Amino acid sequence: MKRRNFIYLTGIGATAAMLPAIPVWGNEISQERSLEYIDPAAKKLLSDVALNAARAKGATYTDVRVGRYLNQYVVTREDKVQNIVNTESYGVGIRVIANGCWGFAATDQMDKDSIAKAAELAVSIAKENARLQNEPVQLAPQKGYGEVSWKSPIEKNAFEVPIKEKVDLLLSVNDAAMKGGADYINSILFMVNEQKYFASSDGSYIDQDIHRIWPTFFITKINKETGKFETRNALSAPTGKGYEYLDARPQDKIKTASGTLYKGRYDMLEDAKQAATQVGEKLKAKSVEPGKYDLVLDPSHLWLTIHESCGHPTELDRVLGYEANFAGTSFLTLDKWESKKFKYGSKEVNITADKTEPGSLGAVGYDDEGVKCGKWDVIKDGVLVNYQAIRDQAHIVGLDHSQGCCYADNWSSVQFQRMANISLQPGKKPLSIADQIKNVEKGIYIIGDGSFSIDQQRYNFQFGGQLFYEIKGGKIVGMLKDVAYQANTQEFWNSCSAVCDQSDYRLGGSFFDGKGQPMQSSAVSHGSATARFNGVNVINTARKIG
Amino acid sequence: MAILTKEQVKALLTKVLSYSKADECEVNLGGSDSGNIRYARSSVSTSGGSSTQSLVVSSAFGKKLGVATINEFDDASLEKVVRRAEELAKLAPENPEFMSFLGPQEYGPDSPTFSEITAAVGPKERADAVAASLNQAKQNKLNAAGFLSNQAGYAAMMNSKGLFAYNKATDVAFNITIRTEDGKGSGYATRGYNDFSKLDTNTDTAVAAKKAMASVTAKAIEPGKYTVILEPTAVAVMLENLFFDLDARTADEGRSSMSKPGGKTKVGEQLLDERVNVYSDPWNPELPGATWSGDGRPQTKVNWIEKGVVKNLYASRYWAQKTGIKALPSPDGLIMMGGNKSLEELIKGTEKGILVTRLWYIRSVDPQTLLLTGLTRDGTFYIENGEIKFPVKNFRFNESPIIMLNNLEEMGKTERTVSAESNSNYLLPPLKIRDFTFTSLSDAV
Numbered sequence: 004m005k006r007r008n009f010i011y012l013t014g015i016g017a018t019a020a021m022l023p024a025i026p027v028w029g030n031e032i033s034q035e036r037s038l039e040y041i042d043p044a045a046k047k048l049l050s051d052v053a054l055n056a057a058r059a060k061g062a063t064y065t066d067v068r069v070g071r072y073l074n075q076y077v078v079t080r081e082d083k084v085q086n087i088v089n090t091e092s093y094g095v096g097i098r099v100i101a102n103g104c105w106g107f108a109a110t111d112q113m114d115k116d117s118i119a120k121a122a123e124l125a126v127s128i129a130k131e132n133a134r135l136q137n138e139p140v141q142l143a144p145q146k147g148y149g150e151v152s153w154k155s156p157i158e159k160n161a162f163e164v165p166i167k168e169k170v171d172l173l174l175s176v177n178d179a180a181m182k183g184g185a186d187y188i189n190s191i192l193f194m195v196n197e198q199k200y201f202a203s204s205d206g207s208y209i210d211q212d213i214h215r216i217w218p219t220f221f222i223t224k225i226n227k228e229t230g231k232f233e234t235r236n237a238l239s240a241p242t243g244k245g246y247e248y249l250d251a252r253p254q255d256k257i258k259t260a261s262g263t264l265y266k267g268r269y270d271m272l273e274d275a276k277q278a279a280t281q282v283g284e285k286l287k288a289k290s291v292e293p294g295k296y297d298l299v300l301d302p303s304h305l306w307l308t309i310h311e312s313c314g315h316p317t318e319l320d321r322v323l324g325y326e327a328n329f330a331g332t333s334f335l336t337l338d339k340w341e342s343k344k345f346k347y348g349s350k351e352v353n354i355t356a357d358k359t360e361p362g363s364l365g366a367v368g369y370d371d372e373g374v375k376c377g378k379w380d381v382i383k384d385g386v387l388v389n390y391q392a393i394r395d396q397a398h399i400v401g402l403d404h405s406q407g408c409c410y411a412d413n414w415s416s417v418q419f420q421r422m423a424n425i426s427l428q429p430g431k432k433p434l435s436i437a438d439q440i441k442n443v444e445k446g447i448y449i450i451g452d453g454s455f456s457i458d459q460q461r462y463n464f465q466f467g468g469q470l471f472y473e474i475k476g477g478k479i480v481g482m483l484k485d486v487a488y489q490a491n492t493q494e495f496w497n498s499c500s501a502v503c504d505q506s507d508y509r510l511g512g513s514f515f516d517g518k519g520q521p522m523q524s525s526a527v528s529h530g531s532a533t534a535r536f537n538g539v540n541v542i543n544t545a546r547k548i549g
Numbered sequence: 550m551a552i553l554t555k556e557q558v559k560a561l562l563t564k565v566l567s568y569s570k571a572d573e574c575e576v577n578l579g580g581s582d583s584g585n586i587r588y589a590r591s592s593v594s595t596s597g598g599s600s601t602q603s604l605v606v607s608s609a610f611g612k613k614l615g616v617a618t619i620n621e622f623d624d625a626s627l628e629k630v631v632r633r634a635e636e637l638a639k640l641a642p643e644n645p646e647f648m649s650f651l652g653p654q655e656y657g658p659d660s661p662t663f664s665e666i667t668a669a670v671g672p673k674e675r676a677d678a679v680a681a682s683l684n685q686a687k688q689n690k691l692n693a694a695g696f697l698s699n700q701a702g703y704a705a706m707m708n709s710k711g712l713f714a715y716n717k718a719t720d721v722a723f724n725i726t727i728r729t730e731d732g733k734g735s736g737y738a739t740r741g742y743n744d745f746s747k748l749d750t751n752t753d754t755a756v757a758a759k760k761a762m763a764s765v766t767a768k769a770i771e772p773g774k775y776t777v778i779l780e781p782t783a784v785a786v787m788l789e790n791l792f793f794d795l796d797a798r799t800a801d802e803g804r805s806s807m808s809k810p811g812g813k814t815k816v817g818e819q820l821l822d823e824r825v826n827v828y829s830d831p832w833n834p835e836l837p838g839a840t841w842s843g844d845g846r847p848q849t850k851v852n853w854i855e856k857g858v859v860k861n862l863y864a865s866r867y868w869a870q871k872t873g874i875k876a877l878p879s880p881d882g883l884i885m886m887g888g889n890k891s892l893e894e895l896i897k898g899t900e901k902g903i904l905v906t907r908l909w910y911i912r913s914v915d916p917q918t919l920l921l922t923g924l925t926r927d928g929t930f931y932i933e934n935g936e937i938k939f940p941v942k943n944f945r946f947n948e949s950p951i952i953m954l955n956n957l958e959e960m961g962k963t964e965r966t967v968s969a970e971s972n973s974n975y976l977l978p979p980l981k982i983r984d985f986t987f988t989s990l991s992d993a994v
Binding site for chain 1: 584585586587588589590591592593594595596597598599600601602616620641642644645646672673676679680683692694695696698724725726728732735737802803804806808809810811909910911912913914915916917918920922923924926943945947949951952988989990991992993994
């Protein structure tokens with residue numbers, strides 16, 4: 004249903020099937036109110052009410068999240084502002100262990116009585132469910148940090164930028180695209196501020212102020228005679244930055260034969276101009292001949308392949324079966340990890356989990372069960388070496404501490420294991436994008452993310468993209484369309500033959516990684532440099548109707 | 550949170566409107582109590598309950614609109630939220646697509662969306678229902694992972710032009726995956742109801758268990774074009790993408806599968822097999838829905854596809870006025886008319902084919918042809934001479950629901966089912982389709 008809300012919000016209808024869903028949650032508020040910040044002392048007071056009420060009812064562990072979740076959307080199309088929305092969602096979620104079982108309850112009634120009642124409900128749910136449990140919850144030890152705080156390292160709070168400035172930017176972007184030959188453009192600025200207060204019976208009181216921003220657009224061009232249409236989405240990335248993300252400097256741009264790519268910051272106007280040209284080229288592009296190609300994948304595309312084929316299968320809850328009924332399990336079973344020699348990928352493949360990388364979507368000081376965040380190897384020289392775990396799973400993989408991967412998307416949602424930023428490390432030898440392309444005899448260079456689908460154990464995947472360039476004899480010879488590649492995860496990563504160096508390392512990501520029941524969205528980044536994969540199966544997706 | 554009655558809501562909203570000084574004012578009110586329990590590895594994992602309510606005030610001066618929300622209902626707070634909406638409206642840019650609020654509407658009789666039994670469900674009833682499922686799995690040495698949720702809530706709206714609408718509804722969702730201990734077999738079942746007393750977790754668990762045990766030691770067969778029988782939950786995830794595309798504006802703009810060259814649409818054309826009939830009906834007892842949409846428009850019985858011809862597209866009030874079509878809101882639930890045969894009879898009448906019990910991870914590949922990709926999951930079987938012969942490994946498919954509904958062989962009996970992608974409920978038949986395109990194999994179980 005979240006996808007439908009997004010469609011309602013933007014009015015762009017089912018063409019949005021190619022877009023990630025933008026859920027609309029929370030209540031609408033004024034912009035001024037979104038700049039208010041609740042005093043941590045007041046949140047501590049409310050948290051203590053819940054901690055005491057739960058303990059009095061028999062909880063052996065309690066954590067409380069007083070959350071204020073602010074979103075701002077500025078939605079335009081062509082020459083019109085369609086919607087300016089400020090939303091706030093404020094409430095408290097209380098998680099307890101009683102009789103060795105988890106219980107959770109949440110309320111948006113922020114008086115002491117309602118909070119105490121919610122804490123009591125959480126305990127009664129835990130006690131009721133304890134009879135369904137095989138063994139008591141076992142939490143990795145976690146020291147209390149006392150009263151601490153953390154803020155996203157942003158330069159310019161996007162919520163402080165006047166709405167007019169944002170509207171002017173989007174309308175100028177739309178104007179440039181329309182002048183460049185686009186038939187339609189929808190553009191959106193989406194800003195998030197999570198003000199999260201965490202308190203636990205371990206003695207932590209953690210106040211965090213987290214910011215994210217995502218400027219994006221979707222351009223359509225139609226061939227009036229044939230009725231064929233093509234789209235080109237923005238090459239921006241959702242990021243854990245402030246409004247400075249929209250102020251691109253020369254060092255943030257990578258100039259290539261096929262256009263400008265963005266690193267760290269984004270030039271929305273420039274990208275709209277090149278998108279309008281490229282969507283016209285897409286209409287005239289050659290339909291791909293199916294077969295095996297060497298793929299050169301840009302970080303604006305590869306992040307999604309990393310997300311689906313490495314991020315998800317190394318989540319420990321999936322490996323253990325906790326997601327069996329929805330998102331699925333994982334082919335990276337514990338025996339493969341225990342062997343210490345499972346060849347996930349080639350020697351070029353080094354993948355890390357990192358909850359601290361500045362500017363990334365997953366960067367926080369502490370996770371949603373009060374664990375300080377860090378960085379660790381998941382795939383080392385192609386071999387599976389670790390997973391992503393939280394407190395009640397750590398003992399299963401012999402860890403004496405949680406890796407800090409716990410997250411809830413709202414105060415009303417229960418926290419559970421979510422993906423850290425999972426990133427492919429750049430190659431150690433100097434290698435540019437031009438060098439990668441020069442070395443390919445028959446290949447396709449893919450920029451931007453498109454259609455994506457993967458099975459429930461993460462073996463078989465299919466990905467599309469935004470821009471596809473045919474490579475012949477080390478040179479780009481033109482644009483292709485109707486391209487998707489299908490592969491098996493292990494075969495694909497073992498075909499990785501070269502990764503560009505650090506100077507090409509960039510972050511992509513998503514605001515909307517979906518998992519859990521009820522489903523929750525999590526924001527996560529994935530870094531990489533342009534990488535090459537040999538002999539991948541490419542299919543042609545063109546069909547004829549009627 | 551208490552579910553407010555129609556009379557209580559009327560009194561509250563009348564009071565809110567009395568504070569309005571705008572040209573027009575509209576108030577939406579809603580609240581819900583929900584609870585859920587989740588289990589995996591044959592043991593309870595996470596569970597919870599939440600309670601929310603909110604009142605949304607939309608104030609308009611000319612074509613300028615301001616919206617503000619509150620969850621405190623004392624007189625001072627109510628007046629404050631109206632003033633805030635008015636301040637925001639004065640600051641907002643003019644929206645050329647703004648439509649004056651609707652006047653009073655006729656909504657017909659109330660639809661049976663609310664069940665007292667469901668509204669009374671608490672932690673104990675949920676735990677009891679899940680215990681039945683878990684015990685069965687344990688007795689049969691199978692791994693169970695499932696989810697049960699229930700919700701009771703109300704929604705209402707009133708505006709300065711005299712419109713008033715009210716509805717209360719309950720929902721129950723249950724789904725379960727059973728896996729064999731060796732991880733070689735997996736089965737699934739999903740159900741949605743308004744009435745908790747219809748839920749039978751034991752039977753649903755048995756259905757999933759049967760599929761899990763039958764799908765062990767699946768054989769790999771070559772991908773390609775096959776006759777398939779899709780169970781209703783597999784039909785749901787394909788067809789809902791077609792339903793989502795019945796939007797007038799994107800069709801008129803030339804950028805959907807409903808578009809034709811020269812700004813025309815496919816309305817009135819024979820797009821699908823002539824046995825395909827799709828409609829919505831908020832009063833259907835098996836799939837009751839609200840009789841009004843979020844902006845106050847009546848939800849009525851609408852034929853969307855009749856004898857394979859697209860009859861109607863839904864549209865915003867603005868777009869309908871601009872283009873001169875009927876302003877039909879997008880429906881809550883959709884119904885496809887089926888045939889008389891059971892799933893077993895469809896299988897019996899199949900010489901060679903594949904039974905697909907579930908499809909998963911559906912994504913659009915090409916919006917122009919509505920080409921979708923995704924995979925089979927939780928039980929896929931080879932049929933020969935009217936019998937299920939053996940389980941087969943999962944496939945990836947690339948197929949369009951439009952092409953699929955042109956390759957229709959036969960339909961079974963319509964039943965209520967749930968999309969595992971959108972969680973929407975539908976009434977759909979199992980379908981037998983020829984030349985369904987599988988493009989590769991998956992090792993996933």
